[in-house]
Every structure is written in C-alpha cells, then in structure tokens.
Amino acid sequence: MNQMREQAEHFGAQIEYDDVVSVDLSGDIKRITTDGGEEYQTRAVVITTGSQYRKLEIPGEREFSGRGVSYCATCDGFFFKNKPIVVVGGGDSAMSDADFLTRFGSSVTLIHRRQGFRASKIMVDRAKANDKISFLLDSVVTRINGDGSGVTSLDVRNTATGQQSNIPANGVFVAIGFTPQTAFFNGQVDLDQDGYILVKGGSTKTSVPGVFAAGDVTDKIYRQAISAAGMGCRAALDAQEYLTSLDNR
Numbered sequence: 001m002n003q004m005r006e007q008a009e010h011f012g013a014q015i016e017y018d019d020v021v022s023v024d025l026s027g028d029i030k031r032i033t034t035d036g037g038e039e040y041q042t043r044a045v046v047i048t049t050g051s052q053y054r055k056l057e058i059p060g061e062r063e064f065s066g067r068g069v070s071y072c073a074t075c076d077g078f079f080f081k082n083k084p085i086v087v088v089g090g091g092d093s094a095m096s097d098a099d100f101l102t103r104f105g106s107s108v109t110l111i112h113r114r115q116g117f118r119a120s121k122i123m124v125d126r127a128k129a130n131d132k133i134s135f136l137l138d139s140v141v142t143r144i145n146g147d148g149s150g151v152t153s154l155d156v157r158n159t160a161t162g163q164q165s166n167i168p169a170n171g172v173f174v175a176i177g178f179t180p181q182t183a184f185f186n187g188q189v190d191l192d193q194d195g196y197i198l199v200k201g202g203s204t205k206t207s208v209p210g211v212f213a214a215g216d217v218t219d220k221i222y223r224q225a226i227s228a229a230g231m232g233c234r235a236a237l238d239a240q241e242y243l244t245s246l247d248n249r
C-alpha cells in the first residue's frame, strides 16, 4: 500500500487525509468540501469511496472480527478447514458464500431471520441441494462467543418462538449486504436502486460530465481489490481524456 502511495506521489499526486462531507458537481468547476473545512475546486473528479459491509451490531462481533468473524468468504474461507462454519444472511451473497464455504467447513449452517429468502430461486435451490448446508430459519444471532483462539459458538434466538439456543461455530461469515458510500453526493450523480454509482457502458463516466467513478462504489458483483485498482486506472485515463478535450475546446 505504501509503495502504491509513493508511486502516486512520485507522479505528482498530493494526498490529503480528510472526509469529504459535501460536493457541488454542477458546472465545469466542481467543488469538494471536507470535514476539515477545506474547499477544493477541480475540473475532473474520480469517485472511489467504496462500499461498507453491513454489520450485525451484536456483542462479540467487533471483538472477534478477523478472529472468526469475517465479511469475505473468498478471502477467509480457507482458514476454517474442517471447522464448523455459520453464514448469516438470506440474499444471493449468503447462498453463494454458503455453497463456496462447503469446500472448507466440516459443516455450514445458514442462519436467516425469516423463512423466505431475498436470494434468487436458482441460488436457493443450489444451496438446498448441497447436503453440507443446513438451514436455521426464523433465527437471529444475538451473541458471538469465543476465547483466545477465536470464535467458539453463537447464541441464537428463534424469532417465532423466542427460544434461545447455542450452536458451535469457529467461522462466522456475515453476508447481510453492503452500503455504497454515496450518501454525500446528494442525488447529484445517477445511482442504481441500491445506491451504487451508475457508469456508462464499459467506461468510468458517470451521469455528470467530468465526474468518473471506479471500484466498489460502482461494483456490487465482484468487489475485489484487483478489479477496483484496474478500474481506477481506467478512470484516470477517462479523466485525462476529458481534461484534454477541455483544453482543445
């Protein structure tokens, strides 16, 4: 990461550590205001604010994050070889994570707060056909328990009966969605129904001329560092082309 920063600085990038709190993207000159009170004026903007995974917000989640609690099955599944795994969620990500994690876990239990799933039928059918996956429905995890070695079990409450239970688990994969960091654009860039920035075709151009977007803030499918970095490079090229076209006007 340091090397990437040094390389950017070597080519003239100036890096400021602050939060953007508001933007004005109308007109040829865009204005970016930060929490520290600075206002930046620019002819081109590249948005790479990413997306934040949603948390369960229950006791033990933060404490055992990275020590059994994970938000990325493809990144961390391998660490739970032959261990009991729980996936929390009911969407396509939860189904595909559960399916993927059966390669590693001694068992995979999918816990979902309702009977019905938001996931597509094909994903639910695939998970149900996998006999290494069991389903705990109408259920919510209320506490993640563990010790010095990491997560050991979960407290679970049945939402229909109120009954409490404790199930063993060493890996807990939280798959309850992501929130793209786009709130502060305040409707100035076109977003999709889930709040991700829409880009045109295979480019990084947004609905606003001179404003480009790349990485997870545009991508709810792959969410990988390499694809985000590659798209960031394309955004730089698109921005450069845009600035050149302004200079040639």
Ligand SMILES: Cc1cc2nc3c(=O)[nH]c(=O)nc-3n(C[C@H](O)[C@H](O)[C@H](O)COP(=O)(O)OP(=O)(O)OC[C@H]3O[C@@H](n4cnc5c(N)ncnc54)[C@H](O)[C@@H]3O)c2cc1C
Pocket (backbone or CB within 6 Å): 018, 019, 020, 021, 048, 049, 050, 051, 053, 071, 072, 075, 181, 184, 214, 215, 216, 217, 222, 223, 224, 225, 226, 228, 229
């Ligand atoms: C636990 C975990 C493990 C992962 N492991 C892997 C892996 O092994 N391999 C892989 O390829 N991918 C992995 N990923 C995915 C990878 O991290 C992302 O796809 C990648 O970081 C996306 O890059 P990005 O630049 O689009 O967004 P991010 O890396 O999320 O960066 C967005 C940045 O914007 C900043 N920001 C947001 N809002 C504002 C604001 N208002 N003002 C200023 N700054 C703001 C954020 O603070 C953040 O620094 C993992 C993800 C998670 C959550």
